[in-house]
Structures are given as C-alpha cells and as structure tokens.
Amino acid sequence: MGEPIAVGVLGAGYVGLVSAACFAEVGHRVVCVDRDERKIAALRRGEMPIYEAGLEDLVRRNAAAGRLTFETETAAAASACELLFVAVGTPSLDNGDVDMSQIKSAMEAIAESSADDKIVVIKSTVPVGTGAMAEALLRSKARSGVRFDVVSNPEFLREGSAVHDTFHMDRIVIGAASPAAGERLREALAPFDAPVLMTNRESAELIKYASNSFLATKISFINEMANLCEKVGADIGMVAQGMGMDKRIGPSFLNAGIGYGGFCLPKDTRAQLFIAENVDYDFKIMRAVVEVNQLQRQRFVRKVRAAFDGELAGKTLAVMGLSFKPNTDDLRDAPSLDIIAMLRQYGASIRAYDPVSGPKAAKLLPGVPIADDPYEALRDADAMLVVTEWAQVKTLDLDRAKAALRRPLVFDGRNVFDAAAMRAQGFRYFGIGKS
Numbered sequence: 158m159g160e161p162i163a164v165g166v167l168g169a170g171y172v173g174l175v176s177a178a179c180f181a182e183v184g185h186r187v188v189c190v191d192r193d194e195r196k197i198a199a200l201r202r203g204e205m206p207i208y209e210a211g212l213e214d215l216v217r218r219n220a221a222a223g224r225l226t227f228e229t230e231t232a233a234a235a236s237a238c239e240l241l242f243v244a245v246g247t248p249s250l251d252n253g254d255v256d257m258s259q260i261k262s263a264m265e266a267i268a269e270s271s272a273d274d275k276i277v278v279i280k281s282t283v284p285v286g287t288g289a290m291a292e293a294l295l296r297s298k299a300r301s302g303v304r305f306d307v308v309s310n311p312e313f314l315r316e317g318s319a320v321h322d323t324f325h326m327d328r329i330v331i332g333a334a335s336p337a338a339g340e341r342l343r344e345a346l347a348p349f350d351a352p353v354l355m356t357n358r359e360s361a362e363l364i365k366y367a368s369n370s371f372l373a374t375k376i377s378f379i380n381e382m383a384n385l386c387e388k389v390g391a392d393i394g395m396v397a398q399g400m401g402m403d404k405r406i407g408p409s410f411l412n413a414g415i416g417y418g419g420f421c422l423p424k425d426t427r428a429q430l431f432i433a434e435n436v437d438y439d440f441k442i443m444r445a446v447v448e449v450n451q452l453q454r455q456r457f458v459r460k461v462r463a464a465f466d467g468e469l470a471g472k473t474l475a476v477m478g479l480s481f482k483p484n485t486d487d488l489r490d491a492p493s494l495d496i497i498a499m500l501r502q503y504g505a506s507i508r509a510y511d512p513v514s515g516p517k518a519a520k521l522l523p524g525v526p527i528a529d530d531p532y533e534a535l536r537d538a539d540a541m542l543v544v545t546e547w548a549q550v551k552t553l554d555l556d557r558a559k560a561a562l563r564r565p566l567v568f569d570g571r572n573v574f575d576a577a578a579m580r581a582q583g584f585r586y587f588g589i590g591k592s
C-alpha cells in the first residue's frame with residue numbers, strides 16, 4: 158500500500174460502515190461519522206448495527222489499532238481528513254423520485270465544518286447531475302480560501318457479501334471534473350487492486366443506475382420466462398442453464414423466483430424511470446421490469462390460493478425466510494413482507510422463520526409468530542412457503558419437515574428444492590417455472 162490517507166466516511170450504514178472498515182484494513186486512517194448517536198455509541202462498544210459476514214472482526218480489529226474511529230459530528234472528519242466519502246441514504250419518495258435530503262444535509266455540514274480544501278466523494282447512489290449540484294452548493298457555502306472538488310465513485314457491493322465484494326471489486330468507477338481530484342481518489346483506492354474506469358461525473362452517476370437497472374432487467378426477464386415455462390412444460394432451471402452457457406449472456410442473475418427486493422434494485426429502478434420521465438424519455442423496458450417484478454409477488458400468492466381452491470381463511474402457512482435475500486438481516490422492500498400482507502388479507506394465518514432477521518421482522522409483522530427453529534414454524538402448518546433461500550432452509554431435513562407439516566404441501570418461491578425429488582418424497586410441490 159502507498160502512504161496512508163486520512164479518510165472520512167459520512168454515513169455508517171451498509172455502504173458507509175463496510176467501506177470505512179475496509180479502508181482502515183488497507184491502512185488508511187478513517188473517521189466514520191453518523192448522525193445517529195445510538196449507532197455510533199454501539200459501534201464504539203464494538204456492536205454492529207447490521208449483520209454482514211466478517212464485518213465485526215474488521216471493525217473491532219481496526220478500531221483497536223486506532224485506524225478507525227466513530228464520531229457523530231461531521232466536523233470530526235472534516236478537521237482531520239483530506240477525502241470525505243458520502244455514503245448517506247438516498248431512499249425513494251412516494252412518487253418514485255430520490256429523496257436527496259440526507260445528501261443535502263451532509264453537504265451543508267461539510268461546507269460548514271471544513272477549514273481547508275476537501276475532495277468530497279459521493280458513494281451514495283444519486284441521480285445524474287448531483288455531483289455538479291453538490292459542488293456548486295459546497296463552493297457557494299465554503300469559507301473563504303477553501304476549495305471543494307466533488308468526485309463520483311458509485312458503490313457496487315451486495316448486501317450479505319459486502320466485505321468480500323469490497324476486497325474483490327469488479328471495477329472502480331471514478332467520475333471527476335478535476336483530474337487531480339480523480340487521481341487522488343485513484344491513489345486512495347489503489348490497495349483494492351481493481352480495474353479503474355476514469356470518466357466524467359455524469360457518466361459515473363449513470364453507470365450506477367444502468368448497472369442496477371440491467372440486473373433488475375435480467376431478473377424480470379427470467380421471471381417472465383419462468384411463467385412461460387409453466388405454460389409450455391419447460392423447466393426454467395434448464396432454460397437458464399442453457400442460456401447462461403453463452404458467454405455473452407453469462408449464468409448469473411438468472412435465478413427465477415418471486416422477484417427482486419431490497420433497498421436498492423426496487424428504489425433504483427423506480428428512480429431510473431423518474432429520471433427518464435424528467436427529461437421526457439419514456440423508458441419502456443424499465444416500466445415493464447418494475448411491473449413484472451410486482452406481478453411476480455402476486456403470482457406467487459395466486460398460486461398458493463389456487464392450491465387451496467381460493468380459500469385461505471383458516472389456513473396456517475409457514476413462511477421460510479423473511480430477509481430480502483440470504484445472509485443479511487435487511488427487510489427493506491423484502492418480498493416476504495408484501496407476500497405475507499397479501500396472504501393475511503385473504504384470511505391466512507402466518508408463521509415465519511428466519512435465522513437472522515427475526516427480531517427486526519417482529520416489529521414489522523405484529524401478530525406473526527416468528528420462530529428461531531424452522532421445524533417449530535412448520536408444526537401443523539397447512540403448507541411451507543420458501544421465500545428466502547437461506548442455507549438453513551435449503552438443508553432442511555425434509556422427513557422432519559414433512560412430519561411437522563399438517564399437509565405435505567410446498568410452494569418453493571426460490572426453487573431451492575428439486576421438483577422430482579420432492580414429489581418422490583411425497584410432497585405436493587410447486588416451484589417457479591416448473592411444470
């Protein structure tokens with residue numbers, strides 16, 4: 158590694174905290190700031206506010222070595238650091254537009270508390286033009302003699318493997334209006350040893366939306382293909398495998414299921430539509446991608462209802478997995494929440510199991526018992542619904558599961574089980590895209 162650089166990270170969420178810990182691990186001196194005092198107090202005690210493999214070790218080790226400190230005031234980072242990474246939230250507004258309030262408040266705090274030149278790096282996912290807007294805002298509020306350069310450096314990590322992804326990035330995208338600022342960021346990120354794409358700010362900002370939109374498109378495409386498979390007697394697993402063997406297509410992101418969820422793909426696809434609408438562009442593919450995703454959750458519920466001849470009142474359904482994907486406790490826009498709400502509207506009683514997100518889920522799902530033990534959730538249930546493909550769900554002892562259930566009925570929303578084997582074992586089995 159080159160010389161250590163003093164780096165501030167604003168926002169200690171999935172992106173900010175993971176980035177801060179990884180920057181410290183490669184030798185930088187990192188000040189991580191969050192305005193949430195409870196989060197910072199917990200982090201100072203070595204307690205993680207999120208579940209992410211390997212994160213706790215990384216944070217504790219680097220905090221103990223003095224390379225990683227946690228603060229609640231932006232000034233603590235602005236006074237000590239040359240580079241300030243902004244990793245605050247950019248949630249959706251009700252109309253689909255991006256809520257920029259956290260970005261604006263972060264920029265104002267930086268402007269107020271910086272006494273010397275700063276390179277401000279926007280890691281949050283933001284609409285095109287944000288970098289230019291933020292630079293103008295910072296410069297208009299800067300103390301005299303202080304210069305701000307804003308660089309776009311979108312983040313591509315996935316929840317559940319965030320630490321691994323940070324140390325094995327496919328690419329680093331740097332969008333800078335000032336070549337010197339872009340080069341300085343490249344030096345800071347050199348220890349991560351990933352290919353670097355230097356571009357202008359607008360392209361960098363759009364690369365992020367384009368990437369997430371394309372991933373969402375792959376998922377909605379394969380889900381529609383799965384729906385077709387069910388009608389023509391084909392198997393989506395085989396179809397995806399055959400498609401994925403073509404190097405131009407690639408095998409990843411072709412798992413059919415109940416649609417994408419999480420904090421990012423849903424909000425970023427909606428934002429992509431809004432961004433296009435703002436410049437009078439009708440982005441037809443994205444509209445379909447978003448619609449197909451919502452319908453996929455409804456189709457799953459329809460399938461369950463149909464198996465009970467349309468009558469879910471009085472039925473108990475065991476939902477296996479609640480987080481929007483395995484290895485995370487994140488429930489933001491998790492398909493499970495939508496699916497459970499629809500099933501309850503039809504009168505079903507729900508019991509759920511999740512190995513990690515149970516405590517968070519309990520607050521969002523009043524009246525839904527959440528078990529720590531999968532077989533407990535299955536006991537006397539009329540069906541098992543696989544919603545998240547946790548390893549604990551994939552490796553269930555199926556004899557025990559069958560013995561626990563009132564009826565051997567399985568709706569596998571993630572195709573974790575083999576249809577033929579399940580049927581041979583006496584289950585009535587419904588997958589996605591399987592005839």
Ligand SMILES: NC(=O)C1=CN([C@@H]2O[C@H](COP(=O)(O)OP(=O)(O)OC[C@H]3O[C@@H](n4cnc5c(N)ncnc54)[C@H](O)[C@@H]3O)[C@@H](O)[C@H]2O)C=CC1
Nearest residue numbers: 168170171172191192193245246247259263281282312316
């Ligand atoms: N979650 C993910 O996997 C990924 C998220 N992103 C993007 O990164 C950004 C952050 O996402 P998450 O980390 O998931 O959000 P998050 O909601 O988990 O964390 C954001 C944090 O920023 C803090 N915050 C808000 N305003 C602040 C301020 N002025 N100063 C200091 N702290 C402040 C909040 O208290 C919160 O702890 C979003 O734009 C998101 O789209 C990008 C790639 C992956």
Ligand SMILES: O=C(O)[C@H]1O[C@H](OP(=O)(O)OP(=O)(O)OC[C@H]2O[C@@H](n3ccc(=O)[nH]c3=O)[C@H](O)[C@@H]2O)[C@H](O)[C@@H](O)[C@@H]1O
Nearest residue numbers: 312313314315316410411412414416417418419421481482
């Ligand atoms: O901008 C972001 O926040 C991030 O969004 C996604 O990461 P993440 O939301 O953590 O999770 P993914 O692994 O992409 O899964 C998203 C959803 O798609 C679903 N999915 C994924 C893949 C697939 O083949 N099929 C499928 O239904 C998952 O179950 C999950 O609900 C992107 O993969 C990251 O590159 C990006 O940085």
